[in-house]
Structures are given as structure tokens and as C-alpha cells.
Amino acid sequence: MLRILIDTCVWLDIAKDYRHLKTLDVLVDLIRDGDVELVVPQQTLDEFERNKGRLVKEASQSISAVFKRVSDAIRDHGGEEGRDTLLRQLSDMDYRISKQGEYANFNIDRIEKLLTDGAIVQTSDDVKIRAAQRAIDKLCPFHKNKNSMADAVLLEIYRDMLVGKGDDDHLAFVTHNKHDFSDMNADQRAPHPDIAELFAADGSTYALALGEVLNAYAPDWMEDLKWEFEYEEKPRSLSEILEAEHLLFRQVWYNRHLNLMCRVESGEIEIVDELGKTEKGHYRQDQITRGTLEAALAAGEQARKEIGEENLGPWDDFEWGMLNGKLSALRWVTGSEWDFLDT
Template identity: 40%
Template structure:
């Protein structure tokens, strides 16, 4: 069995970086097929729960700040292309809430992976060994920072790895924290961890992609290919144009129903100024305007019906969904 022991920073990074989505998908596939078992120290889960929200918010704030900086540069230097460029940027700005919300969807996927993991409680041995590392100034205490948690995590990895059958099981430690764990060559562990990673079934990686390639060389490439062709969030202008078309068609259908009612005597056409109102009457000037609007719709779109009940339901459903995305309540179908 391949056991992957993840540091907290790896979980936080894959939760908030869109570029790491193929890693999440590949890990889900490997875990689901029982090719890999995730192993997490309970300390790692506590750190993840404590930091995931703030990291996601910082990611959203960073995107917003970077967007403002780009707009400022365009305003100053774009010249005759400014209006065209600003239209594109404003479209992206309208999509930012959707893009940042995607972070939370990824967090939920990572949380499900955590639920599937083997959780290892931190032992007294690991705590004592971590303290000993601190006293001897060995990595991760070789730099001027509080590295107690990192020391406990690596010692807990060592303890778990030592409990495995070295002939059948491989234990892989993955961290993005190269300053605490790596040597000058970030792909290799610090020399102070030689006692841990000199064992044949113990492997060290400074990124999750390399660890996955070690286990299943082709899987990550497949998921990267899939994500390359994932449809991006649609722009605001595209959504508004689609919504305008749907509004026109919903109105046009209702107009045709009204014309049928007039022809069959169910709706009475009354002179302008007549003080009668209701679904069974329509004033002459309103009808004239409606007929002109209907002609405009007929000239604008190739398909103006009639539609089957299913097609009519789809049109109304699409309009309701678009309006909900843009802030209206569900089932808002006013025209």
C-alpha cells in the first residue's frame, strides 16, 4: 500500500489554488481506487481547520487587489484601447465572486479527502523527540522560528512509517514547506532527517504532483488534460445577452397567448382612457405597442416558437437560473 502523509501547507495550497485542481482530482481517484491511503496527524487537521477560512479569504482579497492594480495600469497607459480593455476587465470583475466561491467548493472536496484519511493522534514519543530536536537545534529548528508543530509532524510520520511492513508498504511525506524540511536542493530532505528518509520505504517530496507521479505516472497528466478543457465561468456580458433573449421570448409567448385570447373573445380591446383593468381587457394603445414589439422580436430571432411544454419549461427555467445567479430570487419570470 502507498501511504501519503501530508503536511498542513499542502492541504491549504490545494484548497485555494485553481492550478492545483488536477492534484485534487488525481488524489480523489487514487484514494477511491485504494491505490493510496492518506495519513494525517490530528495536529495537521487542527491546523487546517484553523486556517482554511482565512486562507480562502486572503485568496479572494488578493484577486480583488490584483484586479484593482491592473485597472489602474489600464487607466493610465491603455490609450485608445482603454474603453475596449475596460469592458473586458469589468466583465472579469463581475465574475470575481463566482471565481472566489470556487475556492470553497474545492475546500469541501479536500474535507472529504480528510474524512477518508487515517488519522494518527500525536504520541508522547513524537512530542519528546520533537523537543529533543529543538534542544539539539536540528531541523526544523535550524532556522529562527517556532517549529515545534513541524517537528512533531515529521516525528509522527517517522513513527507511523516505522510501524509499516517495509517489504509491502511505502510511506511518502509531502510538504511545500521547503525552508523547514528541505536541503538546499528543495527536492531532497534536510540532512537532519537522514535517519528517517534513508529507510527504503520512506520517500520525501516537496510537492504533491511529484508524489502522485511516483505512484501513478500517467494519472496526473490525464486530469491536467481534462482541466485544460474545463469551461470557464461565463462572462457577465454573455449572461446578460442570454437573459435578454430569454426575456424577449417569454414575453413573446405571453403576447401570443394574449392575441389568442383576443381572437376568441376572452380578452376585450377597449379604447385608450377607459378606466377598466384586469386580465380580461387590454387598451388599444397598449395592444398597438405590443404588436410592434412582437414584430421586433420576430425580426430579431429565428426561433420564436411555438414551443412544446418541455421547450417552454426549459426557456422559463433558464431565465429563472440566470436571474438567480445575478441576484434575483428563484422563479423571477417578470418581463
């Protein structure tokens, strides 16, 4: 079995980045199948709990006000060349940043379950004494003259894992804190000389990335993950969504325009100089004024020039339903209610 102790900083970094979702999937599956066990110091649970609120706030904190000021300045003072492209890029950046909070919330929920379901280790008095002795002796992670007691506790818990290691166990310590734990003078991928003895024997690994450990232990799983990364479908940018929504809007409008023209040509709708009214005082729906008809014909011509006749049908009932469904979905994404199909 692979038993992993993961530094809190790794969990916090994973929570902030949606690209780690697939790595979490592999870890969850390996734990479910009994191939991996997480060793979770109580202080890791506590630190993650203290920091998760900050993570969500930082990830979801919109800088829309900044983007708006910059966009307004570009509109007011920028040159025409490249202006529209730059404004679209700023809008896309604002949209993508606003999504980070959603990814963080999803990751945090999954990580919390992994931590609480792991093998939780309380910090014993013996671990505290050994960690304090490291501080007295100025040994890693105290070699940088800062308070590193929490880091030292992790090391001593890992030392206890080594003492209790079974013959079939493989242990790993994963951290992103290379400045405190790595040999920065020689190879940052290697542990600091003060802690090198913890990773000298076979079956004990020091790593700066969780994926590195999982790849060494379960390469087939990670090969599948690599494929998914390479062929991952990225979220659409806001400008792409709005461009597609506009095309669908024009297509739906034009189809309704043709239906109107067909009803006019068949005589179902009468051409008049002034609309009449029903007994209830509403304008008659079976009439159209000459001015409105001329405007409709001009708008139809403009639509054909704008998006091309090849993009304007005709469509069968299934295709027509798909167009309306797509327009409804994209409008929902951009803030409208479901089934809003006004044109």
C-alpha cells in the same frame, strides 16, 4: 500499501483551491480500496481545526465594496472606449471571488473526514525529545533561526514510520513548505541535506505535491484525473449568466407578444381608445388601447432587431417548456425565486 504523511500546510492549500477536488477524489478512492493509508499526526488535526475558520473567512470575504468603488469611479470618470468591457470584467471578478468560500467549505468537510479516518499518531515524549535535539543542533528545519518545533515533530514521526515500514510499504512525506524542508541551494524538489537520509532508501519519497506522489503510485488513476482537468467544465462568469438570462427574457417576452397579436387579429381582444372596467372595477382583459398596441408593435420590432428573428422561434411545446425552465433556473442563480417568469 502507500502510507502518506501530509504536512498541514498542504491540507490548508488544498482547502482553498477548488482545482484540488479531483485530487481528493483519487485519494479517497485509493484509501477506500485499501491502497493508501493516511498517517495523521495529532498536531495536524489540531492545526487544521484552528485554521479552518480563517480559511472560510478569507475565502468568502468579499471585496465587493472595493469593486463597487472602482466601478463607480470608472462610470464617473472613465472614457467611453472599453468602459463597458472593463465593468463586466470587474463584475465577473467579484462574482468568482465570492464563490471561493463555497469551495473552501466543501473541501474542508472532505479533508476533515479524511484526517479523522486516518491513522492518528499522538506526539510521544521520544518524538518531542528528538525534535528538541534538532533545535539544539540547528538542523533542518531549525536552520532558518525560527521556531520550527511543529515541523521537526513531523520529521521525527516520519522517522518512526520508516522504522516500522513493512516490506511492501511505500512511504511518502508531502509538504508545500519548501523553504523549511527542501534543498533551496541546489534543487527545491529534493529534501534538505540535513534530512536527506530519511529519503535515501527505496520506498521513501519526498514530494512538494500530493498529485506527484499519487501519480507515481497510481499513474492510471492520475491519467484519468489529468483528462478531467484538461476537459473540466469551468463555472460560467456572471456576465455570461446575465447575457443568457437577457436573451431568454426577450425570447419569452416575444412569444407572449405574438400570442397577444394573434388574439388581437382574431378579434378575441378588442382595440379601443380607452379600457373599460368589469363589474368589480378591474380593467377588462379582452381589450387593448390603440396606444398600448402601437407600443407593443414597436417593442416587437425592437426585439427582432436586437436578437434577430432566427432566435425568436417558432417553438413546439417541448422547446417552449425548455425556454421557460432555463429562464427560471438562471433567475434563481442570480437571486430570484424559483418559477419567476415575469416579463
